[in-house]
Amino acid sequence: MRDVYAELVRTAPGAAVARRLGLPRPAVLRRSEPGAPLLGGPALVLAAGSGASVFRTREAGDALASLLARAGADAQLDLAAVPEGTRLGAVVVDATGVTRTPDLTALGLALGPAVRRLGASARVLLVGRTPAHLDDVEAAAVQQGLEGLVRTVGKELRAGATAGLLRLAPDAGPAELDGPLRFLVSARSAFVDGQVVDVAAAVHDDDVRRAGEQPLSGAVAVVTGAARGIGRATAQVLARQGAHVVAVDVPAASGDLARTANGVRGQALALDVTAPDAPHRLVEHLRRALDGPGADRLVVVHNAGITRDRLLVNLDAARWEAVLGVNLAAPLRLTEALLDAGLLGAGARVVGVSSTSGLAGNRGQANYAASKAGVAGMVRALAPRLGQVGATANAVAPGFIETEMTAKIPPLLRQLGRRTASLQQGGLPVDVAEAVAWLAEPASAGVTGQVVRVCGQALVGA
Ligand SMILES: NC(=O)c1ccc[n+]([C@@H]2O[C@H](COP(=O)([O-])OP(=O)(O)OC[C@H]3O[C@@H](n4cnc5c(N)ncnc54)[C@H](O)[C@@H]3O)[C@@H](O)[C@H]2O)c1
Structure with a gap:
């Protein structure tokens, strides 16, 4: 989604008008x-x-x-x-x-x-x-x-x-x-x-010493919701850092999913994360991927997410169940299954995708906010348990990111969402992806149980 306002105030006449009226002039970020x-x-x-x-x-x-x-x-x-x-x-x-x-x-x-x-x-x-x-x-x-x-x-x-x-x-x-x-x-x-x-002290001593050009070489990284948006960017950045990516999305998105997977020389797994057999199928797929040459650690990025917005008084059971099912119940079930199967061992990383709406609350999003605050709670509760095996659990909480999800927001609210952050603009999917990749790196072994907002210091949830 283009930020036309930002483009306008970056032109010479636009900048002059904005300066005169005291309007925000978002910088081009490095x-x-x-x-x-x-x-x-x-x-x-x-x-x-x-x-x-x-x-x-x-x-x-x-x-x-x-x-x-x-x-x-x-x-x-x-x-x-x-x-x-x-x-x-x-x-x-x-x-x-x-x-x-x-x-x-x-x-x-x-x-x-x-x-x-x-x-x-x-x-x-x-x-x-x-x-x-x-x-x-x-x-x-x-x-x-x-x-x-x-x-x-x-x-x-x-x-x-x-x-x-x-x-x-x-x-x-x-x-x-x-x-x-x-x-x-x-x-x-x-x-x-x-x-x-x-x-904190590193959960796995060897980890903090492994740096270099491709800190994720040897990692198998599964990214849910990878057909587009933040998930696709995450697959790309994780692959750039050396990970072998398993890209997951619903069967209906399999065309886009294949494009993501091919683009990163990874694998596509068409899977609805809420399906009853999803944990079993994911475990089996990852067992085989981790059996590959050089694979030694698992990175799990629970990115798949949906919104079904209504004011609380108008939220029906279907909207509650759909949002909680994809955003919270699926990450909980999948993580549990991976733990039970022994796939989350030393050096493993679980990264949840929360939201600033979950941390601060957001009008019209009681179901979504509950699910996303739940993701923060999940990683905090998982952290000590995973620490025992030398793994970490963290979450990123995106603010306003330019994706198809935020393109659905009415225009005026969209402007407000962008301009009310300290950086006066929306973020790009790659910004969230970089934070996820950082948490996945061996050098992040001292970071666990944290929820890192990627929001340009949004007023909401800051
Ligand atoms: N865009 C934002 O501003 C923003 C802000 C905060 C949090 N987030 C979170 O970031 C994540 C990605 O958001 P996005 O903006 O890229 O969204 P998006 O709608 O562009 O992409 C989400 C992807 O998840 C997939 N998905 C949905 N249900 C699924 C299921 N049951 N099984 C497997 N895959 C499924 C979709 O097919 C889609 O490809 C979501 O969890 C979202 O809640 C986004």
């Missing part, structure tokens, strides 16, 4: 391209706080700057050393030492001048600690304060820049941080804005 540098400019690394930092130890040196340098960034420790006129690609703050109230003031004051120097589609990324794990009440409070700070900065940034907060559990360190840090500073996270992600 998205991942092969061979492109990690960032559009140098990454400034700052440290804040009066407490002990996880990174600035005498032995380790400044591990945060080293992680960024290893990822390909030009890491700088001093803004004064960045030539005048050079725009920053990112500012990354080690806030693990933020333990006292005045630390927040110092952090804010240090961040200001750096934010002023940010370039287009730049990143502001804070690295803190998970408050729930801190015994010191003031330390927990000010660490929580970082969330308010980051979410506000996200709303103030311009030109496609985004903000984020990664919070480390006490047993997590640079090894677990590496993958999430790379993702959140890169162009792959173009539409992930104002998000907080907790990082």
Whole structure:
């Protein structure tokens, strides 16, 4: 679906009118391209706080700057050393030492001048600690304060820049941080804005050490609802990252499904996820796929989803059952069957597709919101269970994404959906796909039980 308004205000006369009337002028977001540098400019690394930092130890040196340098960034420790006129690609703050109230003031004051120097589609990324794990009440409070700070900065940034907060559990360190840090500073996270992600100790030690060009080589990735939209883009990105893709969709969509599968040199499986024999058929198919040469881990992306919108008072049983059946009951049943069959082992990944409507509620979507909040609940409950076998469960929660699903929304509401996000536009299917692929990577072994919104910091559900 084209965003005609955005196209218009990007023309010279359109921009002039929009400026005069104070209308939103959405930026063109920098998205991942092969061979492109990690960032559009140098990454400034700052440290804040009066407490002990996880990174600035005498032995380790400044591990945060080293992680960024290893990822390909030009890491700088001093803004004064960045030539005048050079725009920053990112500012990354080690806030693990933020333990006292005045630390927040110092952090804010240090961040200001750096934010002023940010370039287009730049990143502001804070690295803190998970408050729930801190015994010191003031330390927990000010660490929580970082969330308010980051979410506000996200709303103030311009030109496609985004903000984020990664919070480390006490047993997590640079090894677990590496993958999430790379993702959140890169162009792959173009539409992930104002998000907080907790990082724990890796569920599977070997995982965090496996990086490289094709982090998903050896993975068999099943994507439901892969005939079009977000599912198709997810199949494409997972395949680009090296996974062997099994694309699933209803038999009626088998033409489009074949196109997805052929395009990624994967397999097509025509299957209604709500069919009584769906778990059995999926398990049998995946058993054979995992038997293939080099296949060593399973990635499951529960993407198939439907809407049947009505106000609660007009929602009949059929609309409730259809939506809950596809969006929630099927992911629950399929995951259970894969667990029972022993297919979710070390390194496996379950990724649910929730929705900001599920997290915040949305008029006319009681059935859909219940199903999508259910997906968030599913991955949170699965995480500890999967952790025991070295696997993770997470969800992405897309906001307004330009697909056939959102093309059905009435025009005025569609404009509202796009413009009320901090990035002032809808996301693309590839934006959700990149987040799913990141969660599927071995380097995300410390990320589990998380729900990551891919919503451009939408007002709804932010
Ligand atoms: N587009 C958005 O803005 C948005 C926002 C939040 C969440 N989501 C979620 O993202 C997912 C993908 O959305 P989309 O916009 O690409 O939707 P879409 O309607 O374009 O595609 C959904 C796909 O799922 C398939 N599907 C439906 N029922 C199925 C079943 N029973 N068995 C197998 N496949 C089935 C459809 O055939 C279709 O190919 C959905 O779960 C949706 O709820 C989308």
